[in-house]
Amino acid sequence: MAAGHHDEQDGPGGAPPAGRGKGAGTDTGAGAGRAPGKGAPAGAGGTGSDSTLIQGRYRLHELIGRGGMGEVWRALDESLGRKVAVKCLKPMGQSGDAGFNRILQERFRREARVAAALQHRGITVVHDFGEHDGVLFLVMELLDGRNLLQVLDDARRHPLPVPDLTDIAEQVADALAYTHAQGVVHRDLKPANIIRLADGGVKICDFGIARLGHDIGFTSRLTGTGVAMGTPHYMSPEQISNSGVDQRSDLYSLGCVLYELATGHPPFDLGDAWSILVGHRDNIPEPPRAERPELPADLEGLILDLLAKDPEDRPQNAADVAGRLKAIRAGAKVAVPAGTAVPGWARALSTGPVARSTRVHPPVEPAHHELTGAWSTRTVTASADPAALAELAARQAEADDLGRIGNWHQAYDLHTTVATSRDRAQGTEHPDTLASRHEAAYCLTRLGRAEEALRLYAYVAEVRRRVLGPDDPDTLAARHEAAYALGALGRHLEAHQEFSAVLAARERVLGPEHPDTLRCKHNLAFNLGQLGRAQEAYTTAVEVADARSRVLGPEHTETLGTRFEVGFTLGQAGRWAEALEVYREVGEARARVLGADHPDTLAVRYETGICLTRLGCTADALTLYEDLVAALTRASGSSDEETLRARQALGVNLGRLGHWDRALAEARDVAAVRQRVLGGDHPDTLVSKREIAVCLGWLGRWSDALTVYREVADAREELLGADDPDTLTSRNDQARCLEHLGRSEEAQELYRRVSRHRQDGPERL
Template sequence: MADSRLIQGRYRLLDRIGRGGMGEVWRAKDESLGRHVAVKCLKPLNDRDRTGHTFARVLRERFRREARVAAALQHRGVTVVHDFGEADGVLYLVMELLEGRNLSQLLEDNRGHPLAVADVVDIAGQGAAALAYTHRQGIVHRDLKPANIMRLTDGTVKICDFGIARLGRDIGLTSRLTGTGIAMGTPHYMSPEQIGGDRIDHRSDLYSFGCVLYEIATGVPPFDLDDAWAVLVGHRDTPPDPPRHHRAELPGYVERIILDLLAKEPDDRPQDAGELGHRLEAGRAVSGHVPTVVSYPAARALPAAPALRPRPGRGPSREPGMPSWTRGMTTGHKAAGAGLRITPPDPSAGLSGEWIARPVTGPAEEPVVPQRPAPSPEVLAGLAGRHDAGLSLGRLGRWTEAGEVHRAVAAEREHVLGPDHPDTLASHYEVGFSLSRTGHPADALREYEHVARARERVLGPEHPDTLAARQETAYALGRLGRHLEAHQAYTSVLAVRMRVMGPDHPDTLRCRHNLAFNLGRLGRLEDSCAMASDVAAARARVLGPAHPDTLVTRYEVAYLLGQSGRWHEALSTYQEVAEARAQALGRGHPDTLAARYEVGISLGRLGRSAEALTLYRALADDRTRVHGPAHPETLRARHGLGVNLGRLGRWEEVLAEARDVCAIRERALGPDHPDTLVSRREVAVSLGWLGRWAEALLEYRHVADARTRVLGAGHPDALASRDDEAHCLEQLGRGQEAVELYRKVAVLRQQGAADGR
């Protein structure tokens, strides 16, 4: 394979970018798709003797399991796996090619000093989101460490190398594989239950992640020792030094989170990564400013954790609770410490060794910093062309691809032009726009805030580009439910736009439209409707009554009329918008179809269910033709059809429709997606109306359990589902159980009301 430089006639190996104890990683070109990828290859194994054959078989089984699990993961914070297989006796894995540094390298670049606090918090937040996703899939990584967490050039954090990840339910297979003597984990980052050979779940990953955060926040791992046995005993028996003993300026909430993650007992840690993310957000909101740069004297040495000694009369190999594979175990690679540069890759780490090549260094161990030449006109023109290509992809609605293009251009512009150059900031702005359109408002907010600050510094606070970034910041805040902050941001931008551009400028009207929309989210429906009506009239006067922006605002007016209970006016407005859009854009345009959907909602609210049913049948057919049968909007139309069948008392048809929609949503969106659960509840409702209460109870309970798991026991949707469950129990004559459940729901509601005060 190495001679041909081509795998399976498709992946051409270009240059080796890393080497580990079990194989190599190559930068390669996918000849079929014309894109660059990373190809991870295992070293060929000797199958001749019996032991080697067993090891090879187990490793192949483990590798294929890794590949299947990793290929199923689709999240911004997890490395994308494109393909895997075996060629000429060599197992290979094809992944996205990442541009950036792993956390181990970042610490090494920083000469073992901790990362900036803002970076620590950002890495923690992004890592928590990725872990929350993988844990929801039932996947436990089991080998989280700095070398397995990458920070890309655009700031994205990705968890890599699910080399010993396993499905949570796949216990039997993992037990057999562990018995082969392949070490599962790295000593500096292993949880107490992992060390003791106990049952592992997602909370073990949280412990390991706490070790990583401890190290990037302080510069040293929790137990900074050279003896593997002492490290393991430290994790199992010894409380770590509080991080602020090493770094006094670390925010208190960061220290508390890290120490909670490092609790010896899994039950004492945050119970899932979602809780970790919420605590980080809450801490950031309370703590306010987080310093972004921390300087350290060159000669300053961070204190080491105290040495651990074996108990009197006991040798390391006889320590109770330690599995046999810990005997003779070396410390392996850790991100920081005196042995960083001379510690070889840990061969026991399997697929999770040092895969990324080290930077070239000068004689005095100073990184070589190349001189940056002035960019040529050809380079600038090429970047401008790629930027325009990204804009074109966005206009086509291909936002994920557009984001990838803008992210790459932003990184290159930052390199050749500098971080504050207007062109660099324009690319970052488009990255934020793409993130917003692909459902990542928190990531978009970070981009917009960065651009707004830089533009204000470089261009001035009243420059149109600065105002555009601040306005998008407000939009992202609204998407995150932070409506009061969004209102304040919109009001501030609008005041400047009114003064500088005038009340009828399109940008001013856009800001007023967004402010009106946000007022509605604050519950100020009358103010919202009045402002939206004014904006609609102004846009009709300035842009024309059929202009898309005018129709967008009229659509918002209709929505607000409906929210206010004025459904006759809402229906009339929706119908006018739908007809105008059909004439201007076509009957199959997504905006036209959206207005027709709202017409159906209004008809149903007015008790005109037969008309609504006819409309939804036609709409579902049109959506299927335009988007396909499994598209979320097609399924929304079919759900509306089912609702109106129910209003007409046609419950057998409702049940069939709801079950079909639920099955498609479960396949396309996942079993715990809110839309899937709405359809499952519709199944339960129809079963109840048909008198099949025992079946209905199972469905109601399934929905309630899923919402509790995903949203929390006190979330309004979870509580409403428990009420449904209790009502079902009543219908089955199980009154005492119903009363107890109603009582529990009441207590949770009271607690939620008290917490909200």
């Protein structure tokens, strides 16, 4: 059996390698959202109508909020005739362990008693708590106000005026000073947990809920270290590292909240949960006055002090923070910001992992579309209820937050619901309605539903073209995403044409080095590689990498993503030594910026191993893949697709070193997991099955190998067609096997069959 027969593996020339999504994926700032209300909480009975009664006392009327741990309902305490809010946590019993549920109930009672004992004007009052049909619930005062997340979203993410900011900050600090004096630490302070009342008062809610959530199981394992995921944008470094947490952790979270109120975004708004956590741990926040010069210097100093990495370097108690805020409020003077010639998008760029989108739509007068009569601006229509629109904005923001933590199914559901509601309230062609549909399409892309995403993006792009104009950035954004969906569907020539058109428009409208222009050019480079135009892909990727290095910095994650693409295009061109050098440089930079176990860092290690294998450095590649499999298993689990991809490459290198028994065991394990997770006819499963046959052949077990080769060939023919190159490769495998078994006539007939299909098959790009 020829050694070249062993070359079918994941990586360049095969299936997309680990981490390719980061290098080639879309990155337009699309978010994702919250699932819509779907009736009463599980176990409560009824549908949220007057028939829903908890413990014969609390009648649920209206779902007013939903989060990761449960739902909040507007309700009536029928015993006292008092309107209340009822927070219903997710149903218990998921573990099937009665002992666990008893411990959880006791923990809930303890935390609820602590919350109920807090009596301060800045703390939400807890009236009652209990369990009903497997649902834990808290009964709280019903507040007339908006949480700070909604306040910011109502203002379209514009920062709060300094007097409002300092007033809110002082009230929160006073409330924290009280709770800390009682020995109570919040642990999950964030804008959504701080309510600003209609009369200007401020209240903190959800004391004890963060710790209870950990017990219920609402955590995300981001690494093999068991980091518990709270709310990443507001977590202190000590929470991230699972070290001791005390009142100074709340003060760090308060610093994050104040930073967001002062600038309109959190201090480390870096796109994905891992990058955010690394930012809290390692990055120095940009001073708020760099974006907002009118902020008082003392206020900026306090915010940065609160954001100190070491708890010892922060203010040591909330009372001191409140005192500093009182002094700032007494002496603050608002300055007029100095003008600057630097464009707004350039001012917003940072050295953090992801450049934020900073496009702000200018105010416009309302106007009707000349054909449909639908509103064609972002302005509220005369007939729309402002309160309803504010609620939609809040739900949109929650949808975005769900997307940031990867809850794409919930995100899609809520974005779709918001779009439908906006359609009724503002019009089918209103830009806000189209924005919600754009976000829903992004969720479809992340869910692998590229065909549906393409249809929705194409619709949004066409309507935006009519309403906003063909060169409007939002129109171009939808066209860009449609091109990406075309590529995901394998329609690379169409994707190339669309990427090229969008790139030309963005270069004309935004300039050649605007982040959106470079993002489009990056994706164009990737798509050129998919078309087999390796030299053009390489040249384009180098141009983007150089530009991003100038604009964003050489170690910005988008720069490193394009340099990763440069390495990949070098590999496609067979320039493996040069590709290896690029991958090693990118890997070292990503380890410094993101950490050694970040998925992007591990993706580079995978590609480095591919290069080593191609260069004949098989022993080095084997060592790399053994370490990589261990790291991926810790980080993502043994069944994760990237872990399995690395194990596949490990098996290939075991075979190349002649360790065929170990290679066979590895191939069988990977094939079994892929068959269970992906299905027996999935392309990745068939790659692993083919690897089993390769190993059997090298071990001289030709009859067993023939059975597997035939199974793979038949499945590929059924799945891909008789003319597909992968099908023909498998038929050739089958023919070679027949030769080894002495069945030459059958082998020659199969070779002739393959030859006919290759001659008669359709042309391919």
